[in-house]
Amino acid sequence: FDFTLMVVGESGLGKSTLINSLFLADFYNDRKLPTVSDLIKKTTSIQQHTIEIEERGVKLRLTVVDTPGFGDSINCEESWKTCVDYIDDQFHQYFQAESGLNRKHIQDGRVHCCLYFIPSYGRGLRQLDIQSLKTLQTRVNIIPVIGKSDILTPTEVRTLKDSILEDLKSNHIQIYQFPDCDEEEDEEFKKQDRELKAAIPFAVASSDTFVEVAGKRFRGRVYPWGIVEVENPNHSDFVKLRTMLIQSHMHDLKETTQELHYENFRARAIAQ
Amino acid sequence: FDFTLMVVGESGLGKSTLINSLFLADFYNDRKLPTVSDLIKKTTSIQQHTIEIEERGVKLRLTVVDTPGFGDSINCEESWKTCVDYIDDQFHQYFQAESGLNRKHIQDGRVHCCLYFIPSYGRGLRQLDIQSLKTLQTRVNIIPVIGKSDILTPTEVRTLKDSILEDLKSNHIQIYQFPDCDEEEDEEFKKQDRELKAAIPFAVASSDTFVEVAGKRFRGRVYPWGIVEVENPNHSDFVKLRTMLIQSHMHDLKETTQELHYENFRARAIAQ
Numbered sequence: 001f002d003f004t005l006m007v008v009g010e011s012g013l014g015k016s017t018l019i020n021s022l023f024l025a026d027f028y029n030d031r032k033l034p035t036v037s038d039l040i041k042k043t044t045s046i047q048q049h050t051i052e053i054e055e056r057g058v059k060l061r062l063t064v065v066d067t068p069g070f071g072d073s074i075n076c077e078e079s080w081k082t083c084v085d086y087i088d089d090q091f092h093q094y095f096q097a098e099s100g101l102n103r104k105h106i107q108d109g110r111v112h113c114c115l116y117f118i119p120s121y122g123r124g125l126r127q128l129d130i131q132s133l134k135t136l137q138t139r140v141n142i143i144p145v146i147g148k149s150d151i152l153t154p155t156e157v158r159t160l161k162d163s164i165l166e167d168l169k170s171n172h173i174q175i176y177q178f179p180d181c182d183e184e185e186d187e188e189f190k191k192q193d194r195e196l197k198a199a200i201p202f203a204v205a206s207s208d209t210f211v212e213v214a215g216k217r218f219r220g221r222v223y224p225w226g227i228v229e230v231e232n233p234n235h236s237d238f239v240k241l242r243t244m245l246i247q248s249h250m251h252d253l254k255e256t257t258q259e260l261h262y263e264n265f266r267a268r269a270i271a272q
Numbered sequence: 273f274d275f276t277l278m279v280v281g282e283s284g285l286g287k288s289t290l291i292n293s294l295f296l297a298d299f300y301n302d303r304k305l306p307t308v309s310d311l312i313k314k315t316t317s318i319q320q321h322t323i324e325i326e327e328r329g330v331k332l333r334l335t336v337v338d339t340p341g342f343g344d345s346i347n348c349e350e351s352w353k354t355c356v357d358y359i360d361d362q363f364h365q366y367f368q369a370e371s372g373l374n375r376k377h378i379q380d381g382r383v384h385c386c387l388y389f390i391p392s393y394g395r396g397l398r399q400l401d402i403q404s405l406k407t408l409q410t411r412v413n414i415i416p417v418i419g420k421s422d423i424l425t426p427t428e429v430r431t432l433k434d435s436i437l438e439d440l441k442s443n444h445i446q447i448y449q450f451p452d453c454d455e456e457e458d459e460e461f462k463k464q465d466r467e468l469k470a471a472i473p474f475a476v477a478s479s480d481t482f483v484e485v486a487g488k489r490f491r492g493r494v495y496p497w498g499i500v501e502v503e504n505p506n507h508s509d510f511v512k513l514r515t516m517l518i519q520s521h522m523h524d525l526k527e528t529t530q531e532l533h534y535e536n537f538r539a540r541a542i543a544q
């Protein structure tokens with residue numbers, strides 16, 4: 001089971017901490033931070049890491065595609081170009097492999113999901129976000145995430161989420177729609193599904209350090225005024241995101257990539 | 273006593289909340305947020321608010337100069353130009369008034385201090401900060417401030433402060449040097465002065481809402497995991513900044529503006 005996840009957002013939004021926490025792995029020990037010359041050249045680069053993990057008995061070859069330099073320069077007009085080129089490149093490679101003789105063993109490097117990080121210090125989507133999302137929406141399943149949400153009180157989280165949803169709507173940006181749950185599911189399951197969907201965009205606080213309190217050991221952030229518990233649903237949407245992304249919908253994310261985004265690519269490619 | 277304070281930094285860094293808390297006033301009820309066209313045109317604009325307050329028996333006419341749009345566009349190459357033009361403009365007006373006949377009643381609109389906000393989600397100074405600070409340092413007293421510092425644990429605050437101080441040093445950026453305290457001061461006062469200076473850049477968390485706990489009423493931010501107390505020195509450098517800026521050094525900030533920055537301006541103006 002191949003799965004490719006692209007992570008987009010400027011440095012400092014908590015992306016690598018979240019990815020490491022989601023997959024309980026350390027993807028970033030050879031991390032390349034953007035150099036001063038990258039920033040002056042205003043380039044976004046691509047960094048790929050692949051690991052094999054077992055998730056609920058399923059062997060998963062997970063590739064995380066990082067985009068160092070995105071949104072970091074003084075002039076961010078080209079930030080999303082590298083992301084878009086990478087996605088199209090993977091579609092192109094798959095297209096060629098599919099039209100080849102050895103169709104049985106095609107490696108699927110297509111990007112199945114893009115976690116788009118929105119800063120928690122803003123008031124909604126910025127110009128950079130609107131322009132990036134507009135170009136990405138026709139190519140990949142987008143799941144918007146608010147990183148470092150522990151800077152916001154619960155009221156501020158709700159205000160920011162509403163503002164982002166409003167901006168997405170008024171700019172006609174289509175994000176990934178989680179599939180409806182089966183009609184036969186029980187009421188409890190349906191209720192949980194509604195709550196998960198109502199939490200989008202997910203406001204996550206995460207941590208790569210463990211805290212021990214009263215014999216309990218958990219991921220958290222220790223402040224002088226209290227401790228943020230990453231897996232506490234009142235403190236962070238971390239568990240909701242993990243449930244939606246890993247437990248329930250990886251299969252649908254792959255299918256939608258094949259049936260919607262890849263078909264869009266083929267239509268564009270054939271039309272040329 | 274005229275005092276002009278310029279506040280620089282992109283939107284969402286907590287600038288107006290800090291200013292309102294420092295001076296116990298509401299400077300921003302007619303606030304103009306940057307419009308979409310401002311952001312597309314990548315313009316920084318200037319907004320001035322003047323209020324009369326009494327601080328420790330002294331009547332103070334305080335002008336706060338805001339810079340909406342700074343750092344907010346997709347291309348921030350021109351962000352600091354508006355700030356620099358405003359400062360030079362004020363110097364120019366003073367220069368002309370000084371060379372005029374009615375020298376006795378010159379209104380001093382020169383910028384006496386610039387609070388430069390550095391984001392708390394970064395790793396130090398960004399290109400935008402380095403370029404802005406390089407042009408501002410020869411024109412105004414700069415006090416660097418880390419806004420919304422409650423996103424950082426105490427260790428992260430120390431790491432970020434060190435990283436900023438290192439970046440300032442390696443880029444030869446001269447920030448305002450608080451004057452040495454008198455030799456005759458007692459050891460306690462000197463110790464407090466050293467602690468204040470050691471806290472620069474100030475990492476502030478502030479709030480315009482009051483919280484009531486156990487009969488005590490104070491400015492704070494209520495999170496599910498705890499309450500940030502703005503005036504608690506273990507939670508925020510707010511009190512340190514207020515002490516340095518308002519209580520102790522407004523006079524020296526004015527003097528340094530006159531004797532250093534204004535003289536630099538006159539030298540540049542005469543040389544042309």
Ligand SMILES: Nc1nc2c(ncn2[C@@H]2O[C@H](COP(=O)(O)OP(=O)(O)O)[C@@H](O)[C@H]2O)c(=O)[nH]1
Pocket residue numbers: 010011012013014015016017018147148149150151204205206207221423424428
């Ligand atoms: N307040 C807060 N800080 C975080 C969170 N996640 C990560 N950090 C801290 O932010 C810094 C940068 O995080 P990182 O994951 O490397 O950000 P990235 O550049 O987006 O990959 C590190 O010091 C982290 O400990 C979070 O959810 N909340």
Ligand SMILES: Nc1nc2c(ncn2[C@@H]2O[C@H](COP(=O)(O)OP(=O)(O)O)[C@@H](O)[C@H]2O)c(=O)[nH]1
Pocket residue numbers: 151152156282283284285286287288289290419420421422423476477478479493
């Ligand atoms: N976490 C945190 N939030 C803050 C702080 N100061 C202000 N805020 C919140 O951040 C938002 C924007 O603050 P504001 O002062 O308007 O930012 P400005 O755009 O830089 O002037 C508001 O919702 C404030 O309540 C702070 O110190 N910490």
